[in-house]
Amino acid sequence: MWLPFLSAERLAKSRRRRPDANSDDSPLVLVKKERSALRVDALDRKAVALGLTPGMTLADAKARAPHLSVAQADAEADERLMLRLAAFCEQFTPLVALDPPCGLALDITGCAHLFGGDAAMRTSVLQAMAHLSLTGRAAVAGTPDAARALARFGETAVAPPGEDEIFARPLSIAALEAPRETSIALTRVGLTTLGDLADRSSAAPTARFGAETMRRLTRILGREDARLTPLRPLPDCMVERRFAEPFLDLSAIEHVLRPLIAEAMGLLEKRGEGGRAFEARFFRADGAVRALYFETGAPSRNVEALLRLFRLKADALADPLDPGYGFDVIRFCVLNVETLGQSQIGFERRDAPESDFADLVDRLAARFGRERVLRFAAHETHDPIRAAAYVRTASPSSSPDSWPKPAPGEPPLRPLFLFDPPQPIETMAETPDGPPIHFKWRRLRHLIARAEGPERIAPEWWRDTVGRERRTRDYYRLEDRDGHRFWVFREGLYESEAAAPRWFLHGLFA
Structure with missing residues (x-):
C-alpha cells in the first residue's frame, strides 16, 4: 500500500483541528532545504494536478503556481504517523513492515479469506485509510517487490497467483526505481518498459548498470522472492x-x-x-x-x-x-x-x-512493573561484595538453585547479613598474621572462644577502575564466649600492602 499524499494530508488534518482553522483551498507543498535551496519534498493532489513534482525548487513551483501554500516538511512526524498506521494495519495481518517512502507492506498469506478474498481485503484496507482521511493505492501480488511496483506505477489491483510477470511487464522503466541516470540511459536505447528490459540478455545491462538493477527486475517480475521483515515478530x-x-x-x-x-x-x-x-x-x-x-x-x-x-x-x-x-x-x-x-x-x-x-x-x-520486583541471585565470583546482586524475579539467573550449598553438617561460609560498608573494629591478636583474641565493636568487647580462617580473598584487579586501591583481605569466622558469630577481615598484607592493616566486621551469622 502506498500513501502518495501522506505528508500533505497529515498537515491538512492537523490544521483542521486548530481553533483558528480557515478554509484555505490553495494547493499545498512541503519543502525542505537542500544545498542552500528550498526544494519541494511532498505535495497534495491539487499541486500534482498543476504539474508540480517533488525535487523542483520552490522558486520554480511559485513561478508556475503563485498561489501555492507552503509548509516545512517534517520527516519525523511522517515516520511517527507511518508507525501508527503500521500498528493499525496489524488488525488485518500481524506481518506488517514499513515500505518507505510512505508505504506499507502487508503479508496477507492465510489472512485474505477472513475478509472475503484478496480483492475484498484490499478494499477493506483502502476503506480504512479513507476513514482516516488518507488517500491510498494498493496492489496484491505474489512478492513484495511486485506489489510495490504495481501499487506505485500500475493500475492493477490484484495479480492472480503466478501471473506477476504478466501484469508487471507493461510497467514503465521507472518502476525499477533506479538512479535517474540509469532510467534515462535505458529509455534512450528504447527500453521503456520492464518487458523490454526483461527480453534482453541480462549480461549487458548487468555490466552497464550493476547487478542490483537486474535483481530488482527479477523480483518485480516474480522470478525471485524476498520476504519482508515485519516490525513485530509473529506471536506464538x-x-x-x-x-x-x-x-x-x-x-x-x-x-x-x-x-x-x-x-x-x-x-x-x-x-x-x-x-x-x-x-x-x-x-x-x-x-x-x-x-x-x-x-x-x-x-x-x-x-x-x-x-x-x-x-x-x-x-x-x-x-x-x-x-x-x-x-x-x-x-x-x-x-x-x-x-x-x-x-x-x-x-x-x-x-x-x-x-x-x-x-x-x-x-x-x-x-508496579516487572523491573521493580527483584530478588537476590548468586554471581560467579569469590568477592563477597559482588557475590550477590538484584535481578528481575523472572530472570533465569534468579533460581534458588544458583546459590552454593554448604557440605552436610558444615556451617555456612558466608553470613546472611552483610554490612555495607564494613564496620571498623579494634582488635588484639597474639601474632600479626593471626586471628583476634578479642575485638571491640560498638563500645562492647567480645572475647573470642573459637576462630576459623583465614580465607584469603584478593581483589578482582580486572574490575577495579584506575585510581581505586583494593587490598587483599584475610577473612575469619569468629565465635565469642556468648555464642555470637561474626565474619571479620584484616585488610592488607603486613609490610607488602600496609604497615598497620585495619580490621573490619563484614557480617553477622544467624
Missing part, C-alpha cells in the same frame, strides 16, 4: 474478536477477553505449552492502537489469573484505556511460550505454595 498464539459495530462498553471488556483467553489457553494446552508473556491489543475506529503487556514468572494457562493480571495492569495505567469512537478489533496474543505439562490436583484441590508465590510475584509485577 493469537486470537481475536471483530465487531460489526464499534465496541464502546468498557465495563464489559472482560466479558470479551475471557473467552479469547480461554480459546488461546485451549490451543496451548493441545500443544503442551504455557504462556510467559501476553499482550492484549485494542484497535480503535479512529486508527489508534492500545496494547497492554504483562507476563508471568512461570508458564501459565490459568484464565482467571491472566484476567486478574490484565485488570491490575489496566488499573495501573497512567493513561486509562479509552474506547474513543469504539474498538473494531480486540486481540489477545501469547508472545512467549514454554513447555507446560499437566499438573496433578491434590485431594484438597489447593495450589502448591510455589504457585501461590508465583501468583503473588505476577500480581506485584502487573501493578
